Amino acid sequence: MEQHTPVNKYIRMVSQMSVEKASAVLGKLLKNDAKIELENVYMSDMSAITSKMNASGERIIGAMIDLTGDTDFKFLLFVNDKDSFLLTDLMLRKPIGTTTAFGPYVYSTVKEIGNILASAIAGVFSVDFKLNLKPTPPYGMHDFSGSIFEEYIMNSQIIAEEIVIIESVFNVVGHGLRCSMYIIPVDEKKVLEHLAAI
Amino acid sequence: MDNEQSRLLAAHFQCEPGNTVLVGIADVRVGRSPQVLKTNLGSCIAVCLYCQAAEVGGMLHFMLASPLPKEREGFKKGKYAETGIPELITVLKSRFGVEQTQLTAKIFGGASLLPGVKHNIGLDNEAAARKYLREYGIRIIASKTGGVKGYKVDFDLGTGKVKCQTFDGDIMEF
Numbered sequence: 001m002e003q004h005t006p007v008n009k010y011i012r013m014v015s016q017m018s019v020e021k022a023s024a025v026l027g028k029l030l031k032n033d034a035k036i037e038l039e040n041v042y043m044s045d046m047s048a049i050t051s052k053m054n055a056s057g058e059r060i061i062g063a064m065i066d067l068t069g070d071t072d073f074k075f076l077l078f079v080n081d082k083d084s085f086l087l088t089d090l091m092l093r094k095p096i097g098t099t100t101a102f103g104p105y106v107y108s109t110v111k112e113i114g115n116i117l118a119s120a121i122a123g124v125f126s127v128d129f130k131l132n133l134k135p136t137p138p139y140g141m142h143d144f145s146g147s148i149f150e151e152y153i154m155n156s157q158i159i160a161e162e163i164v165i166i167e168s169v170f171n172v173v174g175h176g177l178r179c180s181m182y183i184i185p186v187d188e189k190k191v192l193e194h195l196a197a198i
Numbered sequence: 199m200d201n202e203q204s205r206l207l208a209a210h211f212q213c214e215p216g217n218t219v220l221v222g223i224a225d226v227r228v229g230r231s232p233q234v235l236k237t238n239l240g241s242c243i244a245v246c247l248y249c250q251a252a253e254v255g256g257m258l259h260f261m262l263a264s265p266l267p268k269e270r271e272g273f274k275k276g277k278y279a280e281t282g283i284p285e286l287i288t289v290l291k292s293r294f295g296v297e298q299t300q301l302t303a304k305i306f307g308g309a310s311l312l313p314g315v316k317h318n319i320g321l322d323n324e325a326a327a328r329k330y331l332r333e334y335g336i337r338i339i340a341s342k343t344g345g346v347k348g349y350k351v352d353f354d355l356g357t358g359k360v361k362c363q364t365f366d367g368d369i370m371e372f
Contacts, residue, residue, distance in 0.1 A: 047274070051222035054238045057350065059365070064312075139312050143365045146238025147348020150223055151311045154241065154261055154319075 010192060011185070015041045015166040017128060018121040018183065025120040026170060029113070030090045036117075036170035036181065043164050046153055054146035061106065062141045062148045063114025064155070067122050069133040070194065072186040074156040075121065077114040078148060079179040084110055086177050096175070102142065111138040117181065131194055156184040221259050224276040226286050228256030228293055231356035239307035239349040241320040243279070243327045246304045246351075247286055247336065248358040254294040255355045258282040262319065263326030279326035287334060303336045304360050304372055306351050308343040320344060340372035 016038055023036035062078035079087055085099040088109040092099075099106060118135040125131040141148050156163065166183040185191045221227050221237040221244070229235060231253040237244055239259070248255035264280040265273060275281040290296045305327045308320035324343045331338055340360070342349070347365035354360070363369040 047222035047225045047276070049222070051220040051225070054220050054222065054236065057238070139314075141311055143240075143311060143348040144238045144350055146350070147240040147309075147311065147365065150238060150242055150348075151240040153223060155312075 011164060011166075012041045014125070014129060014191070015183070018124045018166075019168050019181075021124045022117045022120045022168075022181070023170070025116060026113070029116060030172065031093075036168050038166070038168050040167045041165070042167075046163055049163065049165060050146065050150055050153055053149040056145050058145040060143070060145045060148060061102075061110045062143075062152075063111045063138040064141065064148075064152055065114055065118040065138045066136040066155075067118060067125070067133040068136065070131045071133075071190045073121075073125075073133065074152065074182075074184045074186060075114070075118045075135070076149075076152045076182040077110065077117060077179060078145070079110060079177075080145075083177045083179065086172075086175055087113070087179070090172065090175070090177075107140050107142065111140045113179075114138045121183065129194070131191075152182065152184075156186060221257050223259055223261055224274045224282075225259050226256065226276040226282060226289060228254065228286070228289050229355050230254040230294070233355045235353040235355065237351050239351060240309055240311045241307070241318075241323060243305055243307040243320075243323045243343070244349075244351050244353075245279075245283060245286065245327055245331070246306070246353045246360055247290060247301045248304070248353075248355070249290070249294070249296045249300045250302070250358055251300060252294055252296055253356060253358075254290065254296060255353065255358065256286050256290050257353055258286045260323070260327075263322050279323065279330050283327070283330040283334060287336075298334055298336060301336050302358075303331050303338045304340040304353075305331075305338060306342050306360065306362050306372075307349050309345045309347060309349065309364075311346065311348060313346075342370065342372065 019038040059081045060078045061084045065075040067073040088099040088106045091109045122133040168181040170179045217233045219235050235257040242261045245258040260279050260282040275285040308324040310320045350363045352361040360372045
């Protein structure tokens with residue numbers, strides 16, 4: 001059962017600005033009418049959020065990135081197998097339908113897009129909120145959605161059981177492509193203290 | 199039934215439609231035939247306890263072996279093998295009157311999904327599951343652990359059978 005609690009308005013504001021920046025970067029990158037929308041910012045119990053992900057049972061490709069520096073965030077981008085082929089064609093400027101099987105190009109595409117979006121978000125934190133962050137190289141994973149999400153949550157937060165989740169989706173208009181993007185502040189209190197000080 | 203038992207019951211009976219109970223990280227869930235407990239795993243371990251005679255069982259999805267020193271109280275017991283395994287036994291006893299001597303165990307998970315990570319949490323988790331089940335005198339009758347890919351696990355409380363599929367692998371029954 002999902003049990004969501006609203007989060008602080010400053011966290012919501014930071015989330016909105018980060019996602020808008022990532023959206024602009026993605027549109028330029030794919031040279032397409034791509035748009036990332038902030039779906040929800042909420043606080044969830046770790047059991048509830050991982051149960052939700054277990055329900056889908058999808059096979060996905062994910063890129064997990066740490067944003068480290070003044071405080072830490074964990075970033076995850078993922079897309080299901082079928083949509084990853086489409087994303088690869090768009091990224092490599094190939095005719096849609098060219099990529100039909102999973103391989104190194106698909107893997108690299110998802111990791112590269114994850115890297116670019118995470119870097120864009122780190123830029124927003126740095127320029128607009130004076131939070132200096134650097135992205136680590138992406139970890140690429142191809143697995144069940146529930147298994148990847150479990151690793152993401154485990155790496156994000158092993159002490160607190162209530163986690164702030166910034167959940168976004170991006171759609172590429174005309175292609176029905178949908179990706180999911182998550183950002184988790186490892187220490188929400190530290191982020192709020194910093195925002196209050198600027 | 200005392201307040202503690204009522205609290206445990208309320209917490210552990212959140213069922214999805216169709217008798218499928220989704221089990222997330224740090225969850226302890228119990229049920230009976232014809233329910234199916236379902237989870238996905240990476241480096242976490244699912245401990246499935248079953249009483250054949252009563253056709254009841256439960257699943258713990260724990261993430262680490264033991265609580266960290268600074269986290270000695272006020273945490274979800276299901277996060278750790280050390281606290282989650284006795285919690286699962288307690289809930290099975292309070293809900294169904296099952297003694298731990300009637301239980302058998304099957305364990306799954308403990309993979310290492312992240313390439314290049316030196317410390318293998320999955321291995322630690324598997325060792326912890328075996329250690330604490332041994333301490334409580336519960337025999338492990340089946341297991342599938344380790345590897346570098348995730349697991350999908352369906353625990354049928356009608357039969358006690360577990361369907362386990364690793365990513366890119368076939369569905370196996372235990």
